[in-house]
Amino acid sequence: xxxxxxxxxxxxxxxxxxxxxxxxxxxxxxxxxxxxxxxxxxxxxxxxxxxxxxxxxxxxxxxxxxxxxxxxxxxxxxxxxxxxxxxxxxxxxxxxxxxxxxxxxxxxxxxxxxxxxxxxxxxxxxxxxxxxxxxxxxxxxxxxxxxxxxxxxxxxxxxxxxxxxxxxxxxxxxx
Amino acid sequence: xxxxxxxxxxxxxxxxxxxxxxxxxxxxxxxxxxxxxxxxxxxxxxxxxxxxxxxxxxxxxxxxxxxxxxxxxxxxxxxxxxxxxxxxxxxxxxxxxxxxxxxxxxxxxxxxxxxxxxxxxxxxxxxxxxxxxxxxxxxxxxxxxxxxxxxxxxxxxxxxxxxxxxxxxxxxxxxxxxx
Numbered sequence: 001x002x003x004x005x006x007x008x009x010x011x012x013x014x015x016x017x018x019x020x021x022x023x024x025x026x027x028x029x030x031x032x033x034x035x036x037x038x039x040x041x042x043x044x045x046x047x048x049x050x051x052x053x054x055x056x057x058x059x060x061x062x063x064x065x066x067x068x069x070x071x072x073x074x075x076x077x078x079x080x081x082x083x084x085x086x087x088x089x090x091x092x093x094x095x096x097x098x099x100x101x102x103x104x105x106x107x108x109x110x111x112x113x114x115x116x117x118x119x120x121x122x123x124x125x126x127x128x129x130x131x132x133x134x135x136x137x138x139x140x141x142x143x144x145x146x147x148x149x150x151x152x153x154x155x156x157x158x159x160x161x162x163x164x165x166x167x168x169x170x171x172x173x174x175x
Numbered sequence: 176x177x178x179x180x181x182x183x184x185x186x187x188x189x190x191x192x193x194x195x196x197x198x199x200x201x202x203x204x205x206x207x208x209x210x211x212x213x214x215x216x217x218x219x220x221x222x223x224x225x226x227x228x229x230x231x232x233x234x235x236x237x238x239x240x241x242x243x244x245x246x247x248x249x250x251x252x253x254x255x256x257x258x259x260x261x262x263x264x265x266x267x268x269x270x271x272x273x274x275x276x277x278x279x280x281x282x283x284x285x286x287x288x289x290x291x292x293x294x295x296x297x298x299x300x301x302x303x304x305x306x307x308x309x310x311x312x313x314x315x316x317x318x319x320x321x322x323x324x325x326x327x328x329x330x331x332x333x334x335x336x337x338x339x340x341x342x343x344x345x346x347x348x349x350x351x352x353x354x
Contacts, residue, residue, distance in 0.1 A: 018187060025194045032201055039209045046216040053223045060230040067237040073346075074244045074252060080287060080344065081251045084321040085314045091322055092310035099303050113326040 103133040118142065120161040123152055130159055138163050254319040259292060259343040267316060271309040272298040273334060280343065290345040293323075299334045306337065319344040 014022075095113065102108055102122075106129065110121035118138075124130040127149060139145050142163035149157045180188075245252065261277040269275050280292040300306055313320050326339040 013183070021187070021191065025198075028198055029194075032198065032206060036201075036206055036209060039206070039213050042213055043209070043216060046213075046220050049220055050216075050223060053220075053227050057223075057227055057230055060227075060234045064230070064234055064237055067234070067241050071237065071241050071244060074241075074248060076287065077251055077255050077346075078244075078248050080289065081248075081254070081319060084319060084344065087321050088310050088314055091326075092307050095303065095310075095326070096307060108328075109330045111328045113324060113328075115324045 101134070101137050103129070105129050106134055116165045116167065118161075118163045120163075121159070122161075123156050123158050124149075125156050127157065130157070135161065141165075250315070251319070254317060255289070255344065255346050257317050258345065259294065259318050261294070263317070264294075268309060268312060271305045271312065272300055274299045283342070285347055286344070288347050290347045292343045292345070294341045294343060295338070296341055297336070297338050299331070299336050301334060303328075303335070313341075 098111070098113070098118070099108075102120075106122055106124045108120060108122040110119075112119040120134075124134070130147070130149075135145060135147060138161060143166040144164040146162045148160050152158045259280055261279070264277055265275050275296070275298045278295040278297075280294045283291040283293050285291065310322060313322065321342045321344070323340045323342050327337065329336045
């Protein structure tokens with residue numbers, strides 16, 4: 001027996017209001033969890049990146065002093081090599097100048113070149129040639145010059161010329 | 176006045192309150208601290224990245240300097256590393272002399288952190304010009320050599336006999352001390 005002309009609507013707990021409410025809360029919660037997941041993910045990435053950066057920094061901190069040591073060593077080598085090359089060139093020029101200093105009329109038989117001294121052995125036609133042509137320029141270079149002569153077989157004179165450059169310390173002590 | 180609330184409304188209201196409290200609690204207790212932590216870490220990472228870049232730039236600068244020095248001074252670096260060989264020296268430089276003999280090297284005291292060896296040389300030359308050529312060539316040789324005093328020149332007929340010492344410089348190595 002029917003008391004109404006319409007069919008009864010179905011009763012449900014999820015009314016339109018509740019559906020709206022749940023949608024709101026679900027969306028809110030979803031946003032919250034998404035934000036949290038994003039933060040956790042980024043946090044992990046940061047931690048990983050920090051570890052990588054730390055490793056790279058450690059590597060740089062090890063390599064930089066090594067390179068600095070290598071640079072210092074090479075600079076030291078270059079400095080010493082320049083000193084050595086200059087010394088060799090100066091030596092070449094000094095020997096060249098020494099032999100240029102000896103006039104044609106005087107013949108050298110031996111030359112001993114030391115750091116602060118020069119000993120020359122040779123033969124000269126006479127004392128005047130030696131004094132004017134060899135001793136004079138030697139005197140201008142060296143602080144002390146000593147010469148000794150003895151006769152040679154052919155009537156010329158053999159000479160020994162000993163020349164010294166005094167160290168600056170010695171000179172200042174003498175003063 | 177009596178408020179008539181159905182049981183369903185009360186449940187709904189309670190659920191709303193619970194969800195609201197959860198949202199607030201989650202936000203304040205978890206999300207906001209995590210956000211702050213994220214911000215701090217982000218600024219720290221930025222700082223670390225900046226430091227890393229500075230270190231990287233400095234390292235590149237040093238590397239460029241080192242490469243330049245190594246390329247510009249290949250001969251010098253190699254010369255300091257090469258062990259002196261009397262035979263090779265004689266072969267390389269005998270063209271300057273009529274005869275050349277090099278004695279065995281003797282170790283001297285280290286100089287500025289470099290091992291120093293002394294080598295005595297006896298030679299015969301036809302003219303001093305050969306000796307000048309030798310002094311020029313020695314700066315381009317395979318070793319770091321300084322010709323040292325005393326240098327003696329003695330006339331022997333048409334030839335000049337010369338004796339001099341040379342100092343060979345090497346990178347200081349512990350193993351060299353016994354040589």
